[in-house]
Amino acid sequence: MESVVLLSRLQFAFTIMFHYIFPPLTIGLGIIIAYLETRYYLTKKPMFAIACQFWTRIFVLNFAIGVASGIVMEFQFGTNWASYSRFVGDVFGSALAAEGIFAFFLESGFLAVVAFGRKKVRSGFYLFSVYMVALGSVFSAVWIVVANSWQQTPAGHHIVDILRPGTLADGSAGMVPWVVDGIVQRRAEILNFVEMVFNPSSVQRLSHVLLGCVAVGAFFVLSVTAYYILKGKHRDFAQASLQGALILGLLSSLGLAVNGHTQAQQVYKNQPAKLAAFEGHFETGRADLNIIGWPNAAEERIDFGIGIPGGLSFMVFDDLTFSKKVVGLDRFKPEDRPPLIIPYLSWRAMVGIGGLMIVICSLGLFFNYRKTLAQKGWLLWAFVFGIGFVMVANQSGWIAAEVGRQPWTVHPPVVWDSSGSDLELGADGFYQYDERLGLRTVNSVSVAVSPAEAKSSLILFTILYLALAAVWILVLDRKIRQGPEPVHQPEGDVEEGYRKATIDRQHARLDHGDRQGGAA
Amino acid sequence: MSSEILCIIWFILLNVLLIGYAILDGFDLGVGILHPFVAREDTERRLVMNSIGPLWDGNEVWLVTFGGALFAMFPNAYASIFSAFYLPFVLLLFALIFRAVSLEFRSKRLSTGWRSFWDIIFFTGSTLAALLFGVAVGTLMQGLEISELGDYRGSFLDMVTVFSVLVGLFTVALLAMHGSIFLYMKTEGNLQQRLLVWMKGTFYVFLALFIVVTLWSTLLVPASLQHFGDYPLLWVVPLLNLLAIANIPRAISQHRPFYAFISSCCTIAALVFLFSAAIFPDLLPASNNPEYSITIFNAASSVLTQKIGLIIVAIGMPLVLSYTVLIYWTFRGKVELGADSY
Numbered sequence: 059m060e061s062v063v064l065l066s067r068l069q070f071a072f073t074i075m076f077h078y079i080f081p082p083l084t085i086g087l088g089i090i091i092a093y094l095e096t097r098y099y100l101t102k103k104p105m106f107a108i109a110c111q112f113w114t115r116i117f118v119l120n121f122a123i124g125v126a127s128g129i130v131m132e133f134q135f136g137t138n139w140a141s142y143s144r145f146v147g148d149v150f151g152s153a154l155a156a157e158g159i160f161a162f163f164l165e166s167g168f169l170a171v172v173a174f175g176r177k178k179v180r181s182g183f184y185l186f187s188v189y190m191v192a193l194g195s196v197f198s199a200v201w202i203v204v205a206n207s208w209q210q211t212p213a214g215h216h217i218v219d220i221l222r223p224g225t226l227a228d229g230s231a232g233m234v235p236w237v238v239d240g241i242v243q244r245r246a247e248i249l250n251f252v253e254m255v256f257n258p259s260s261v262q263r264l265s266h267v268l269l270g271c272v273a274v275g276a277f278f279v280l281s282v283t284a285y286y287i288l289k290g291k292h293r294d295f296a297q298a299s300l301q302g303a304l305i306l307g308l309l310s311s312l313g314l315a316v317n318g319h320t321q322a323q324q325v326y327k328n329q330p331a332k333l334a335a336f337e338g339h340f341e342t343g344r345a346d347l348n349i350i351g352w353p354n355a356a357e358e359r360i361d362f363g364i365g366i367p368g369g370l371s372f373m374v375f376d377d378l379t380f381s382k383k384v385v386g387l388d389r390f391k392p393e394d395r396p397p398l399i400i401p402y403l404s405w406r407a408m409v410g411i412g413g414l415m416i417v418i419c420s421l422g423l424f425f426n427y428r429k430t431l432a433q434k435g436w437l438l439w440a441f442v443f444g445i446g447f448v449m450v451a452n453q454s455g456w457i458a459a460e461v462g463r464q465p466w467t468v469h470p471p472v473v474w475d476s477s478g479s480d481l482e483l484g485a486d487g488f489y490q491y492d493e494r495l496g497l498r499t500v501n502s503v504s505v506a507v508s509p510a511e512a513k514s515s516l517i518l519f520t521i522l523y524l525a526l527a528a529v530w531i532l533v534l535d536r537k538i539r540q541g542p543e544p545v546h547q548p549e550g551d552v553e554e555g556y557r558k559a560t561i562d563r564q565h566a567r568l569d570h571g572d573r574q575g576g577a578a
Numbered sequence: 579m580s581s582e583i584l585c586i587i588w589f590i591l592l593n594v595l596l597i598g599y600a601i602l603d604g605f606d607l608g609v610g611i612l613h614p615f616v617a618r619e620d621t622e623r624r625l626v627m628n629s630i631g632p633l634w635d636g637n638e639v640w641l642v643t644f645g646g647a648l649f650a651m652f653p654n655a656y657a658s659i660f661s662a663f664y665l666p667f668v669l670l671l672f673a674l675i676f677r678a679v680s681l682e683f684r685s686k687r688l689s690t691g692w693r694s695f696w697d698i699i700f701f702t703g704s705t706l707a708a709l710l711f712g713v714a715v716g717t718l719m720q721g722l723e724i725s726e727l728g729d730y731r732g733s734f735l736d737m738v739t740v741f742s743v744l745v746g747l748f749t750v751a752l753l754a755m756h757g758s759i760f761l762y763m764k765t766e767g768n769l770q771q772r773l774l775v776w777m778k779g780t781f782y783v784f785l786a787l788f789i790v791v792t793l794w795s796t797l798l799v800p801a802s803l804q805h806f807g808d809y810p811l812l813w814v815v816p817l818l819n820l821l822a823i824a825n826i827p828r829a830i831s832q833h834r835p836f837y838a839f840i841s842s843c844c845t846i847a848a849l850v851f852l853f854s855a856a857i858f859p860d861l862l863p864a865s866n867n868p869e870y871s872i873t874i875f876n877a878a879s880s881v882l883t884q885k886i887g888l889i890i891v892a893i894g895m896p897l898v899l900s901y902t903v904l905i906y907w908t909f910r911g912k913v914e915l916g917a918d919s920y
Binding site: 118119121122123125126127128129130132133135136137138140141143144146147148149150151152154155156157158159160162163164166167168169170171173174175176177178179222238239243245247248249251504505506507508511514515518519522526529533536537 | 631632633635636638639641642643645646647649650651652653654656657658659660661662663664665667668671672674675678679681682683686687725726727728729730731733734876879880882883886887890891894895897898901902904905908909916918919
């Protein structure tokens with residue numbers, strides 16, 4: 059069983075990380091395209107039309123792979139995590155179904171107009187479609203982050219015995235708890251949909267995710283435009299996009315920092331073991347803030363650490379005395395602790411890159427204001443490669459959040475003592491999670507899946523996704539090197555070849571009033 | 579509303595989603611199956627691909643929503659079916675990925691090798707997806723050996739029977755026919771003339787397999803007619819289905835492809851209905867012990883979740899239908915190649 063757990067975790071991690079390359083790009087670019095289309099609609103300047111067409115084609119390319127790799131995620135809850143699905147379906151499933159109905163239909167429907175319909179619909183409707191695609195992609199983030207946040211900080215539900223028809227104690231027929239092999243089967247059932255949606259972490263986490271997506275969009279645009287400026291190509295196009303992207307990049311990075319700070323405080327309140335793993339904080343008490351270091355789980359200390367004494371006390375409580383008590387990993391039984399090294403390092407990667415994002419956007423805006431940005435080759439190159447780091451920061455944030463949630467798939471509630479400064483501890487000095495109110499990762503996998511099956515699918519996904527990633531980069535690179543193309547104006551558009559022939563026939567047919575067979 | 583009525587409502591709604599998916603993505607997959615055979619050179623291949631260009635993505639969402647609804651409303655069935663069909667569903671995901679990326683990547687380079695490669699991937703993905711959907715349906719009709727908790731006990735090879743493979747091939751033929759009628763409506767000239775031959779050819783293959791699968795399931799799969807004795811009204815569906823099937827060649831020979839298309843849509847709807855009627859009230863019949871079968875009643879979510887789901891459907895479905903109509907209306911008529919095409 060253990061090997062299926064590990065293989066399924068690896069597969070989920072790998073497939074979700076691959077998938078998560080694309081949604082931030084489409085959400086971020088979608089918002090930027092909506093802005094550019096609005097400017098085009100209002101001003102009719104060809105510059106905006108060129109920019110819209112260029113970014114839209116890249117958007118469509120990313121969207122298709124995002125959709126294809128997204129279905130994999132929905133299927134995997136059932137294929138690899140059947141026990142989890144039975145436990146959470148009543149609560150978690152609604153959010154996924156809502157995502158399908160409210161978000162995916164909206165974005166995929168209007169994407170067709172955005173991708174293929176510029177000449178088929180009126181410009182006002184085209185603009186509306188662009189908005190709807192952007193809205194749909196934001197909605198999809200809403201529902202999936204709600205579902206994930208419920209796993210982290212469950213609310214609006216209760217955990218009950220599953221009832222099946224049977225014989226009651228008095229001998230009459232009725233509903234009785236379903237017992238298999240002596241174990242009463244239990245699951246989460248919804249009590250209050252609104253409380254489930256607005257569980258303690260969903261709003262903060264959703265804001266963080268969306269800001270991260272906007273940052274990816276902004277840095278993607280920055281990367282491409284900085285490259286054009288360095289190569290002296292498409293100057294007007296690049297210059298026009300650059301400033302907006304710099305402002306957007308700075309605002310989103312600052313937003314991420316502010317939101318991230320409050321979110322960390324929320325994590326401490328609801329998942330203190332996770333925050334302790336992020337910070338490598340072992341001993342309950344005044345907590346230092348490690349800037350760098352290497353966590354040593356066996357010795358329960360940070361090796362080679364450089365830190366700010368009392369810094370974590372300040373961060374968690376906004377405590378200016380730098381001395382308040384912070385619960386550490388020592389409050390948790392070894393089997394209840396999250397892994398250490400991955401959350402510790404990925405947390406630092408995210409925060410560190412986030413800080414650098416603020417710095418380079420500020421520098422970019424400063425030099426742009428002084429009109430000397432084009433001469434700052436080093437900074438432009440930093441922008442060209444910056445998108446890779448921003449992607450890493452997005453992924454790291456998720457890695458920290460999900461590995462830090464271990465060993466649970468559904469995190470049980472945490473009870474603080476009356477003073478609110480420490481956990482309610484058991485007689486053995488450790489915090490006692492109520493096992494019945496959560497679900498452990500080891501108990502979440504599919505019983506029907508054999509290690510051989512899990513291994514083959516993992517290998518196949520690895521090969522397929524690496525190949526796809528290579529082709530995607532190849533195609534994307536060509537698109538960027540080709541650069542934006544002049545847009546044909548409808549009036550001056552010279553129709554030629556097959557297309558002209560098709561259209562001519564179409565007109566001829568319509569002239570004859572023969573519309574048969576065209577109604578699909 | 580009592581829990582039982584809600585379970586039945588959700589079973590019907592899941593069927594609606596499944597029928598919607600089978601009809602809409604059905605012609606996409608059919609177009610993919612026919613693609614290498616009906617299109618002779620690059621422009622024709624592009625026309626064939628672009629006929630579904632703006633549509634396939636939205637059509638696939640019906641499957642995603644079906645999966646989400648099954649997860650939400652019948653979590654035990656979702657968990658047991660998806661984990662039982664582990665390898666087939668992984669392959670199905672690959673097939674759907676192949677289809678999606680081949681559409682997206684093919685036109686990005688001019689070289690013949692590049693384009694032929696993605697043509698092969700497009701055909702493979704579409705055909706494999708259709709085949710696997712059919713195999714899954716055939717397997718579910720026969721039932722699986724599952725534990726009391728609903729976990730599948732066999733291996734991948736145990737579920738590959740002659741019957742399930744036959745239903746798989748039948749599905750490929752059905753969708754190829756459905757796709758050929760769709761393509762006929764969307765094309766013109768030589769390509770359309772060739773499709774006339776393909777429409778007839780795929781129809782007869784479909785018909786032959788339909789007869790074999792129908793006989794096999796009525797004679798050898800006990801579930802298939804289990805409710806027909808109690809509810810004779812059900813016989814209306816197979817009779818209407820026969821009329822729809824008979825109408826396909828008639829409409830084709832009368833050069834009314836739209837009627838043929840509607841007929842094949844009805845056939846698909848009837849077949850999905852008959853499949854659901856065969857296994858009702860099960861979602862996953864247990865072949866080893868009927869008591870272990872996962873039914874729409876013992877797999878259901880709580881009443882509150884079912885009601886919340888109905889509210890979501892009541893708000894969402896009218897929106898979904900209006901986008902669908904809007905998109906099909908925008909992209910009506912013959913397919914043409916433009917600057918934004920694949």
